[in-house]
Amino acid sequence: MLQRHTGRHQRGISLIGLLFWGVFLACGAVVTAKVVPTIMEFYTIQKAVDKIAAGNPATVPAARAEFDRIRSVEYSIVSVTGADLEISKENEKVRISFAYNREIDLFGPAFLLIKYEGRSR
DSSP, rough: OOOOOOOOOOOOHHHHHHHHHHHHHHHHHHHHHHHHHHHHHHHHHHHHHHHHHOOOSSSSHHHHHHHHHHHHHHEEESSOOOOOEEEEETTTTTEEEEEOOOOOEEEEEEEEEEEEEEEOO
């Protein structure tokens, strides 16, 4: 007669595996915490540019001054000034575009470079 082995097999994660995943998730959380504010800044700039373009300013200096006024109120806009905006007219409508780079310090000599660019609707 054959006997069946009824022993239980261990399941789960080892301590080394747990440490590996813990470090991996912690690094991911740190990078996310550093990137999210730059994404929020981009959307704030985009919203400001859309608002200015919808108002159809008469001159380029007026559009730049309006952006600088919004920038003085919105504390999160630090990467772009009114002088950095590219302003043109297409089909009698003002188009405002912008582009900038954000460098995020990760650790030691490692940086994350994010290139943002946007345009009014």
